[in-house]
Amino acid sequence: MPISTSPSRFKEARLFRNNRSQAVRIPVEFELPGDRVLIYREGDRLIIEPVRTSAALIELLAAWRQEPPLGPDDQFPDIEDPPVRPENVF
Numbered sequence: 001m002p003i004s005t006s007p008s009r010f011k012e013a014r015l016f017r018n019n020r021s022q023a024v025r026i027p028v029e030f031e032l033p034g035d036r037v038l039i040y041r042e043g044d045r046l047i048i049e050p051v052r053t054s055a056a057l058i059e060l061l062a063a064w065r066q067e068p069p070l071g072p073d074d075q076f077p078d079i080e081d082p083p084v085r086p087e088n089v090f
Contacts, residue, residue: 014025026032036051 032050
């Protein structure tokens with residue numbers, strides 16, 4: 001579903017209360033995909049964005065598969081880490 005950002009597409013929406021939260025009725029032409037959104041404030045504006053689905057994670061994993069394997073310089077070094085010894089208590 002394409003999301004238009006054209007200012008000529010402004011439409012007034014109704015605010016209402018849902019228990020202790022304020023809610024807004026989103027007109028059908030502004031419907032967002034999914035059932036969750038991210039919301040944040042920029043000055044006096046509230047920005048609402050759909051939460052991206054796990055498809056983004058699948059794309060990221062596919063991109064990582066294209067990367068060359070890690071070499072010896074990329075491994076964690078061995079660290080001497082002796083067990084803790086009790087200290088003398090006076």
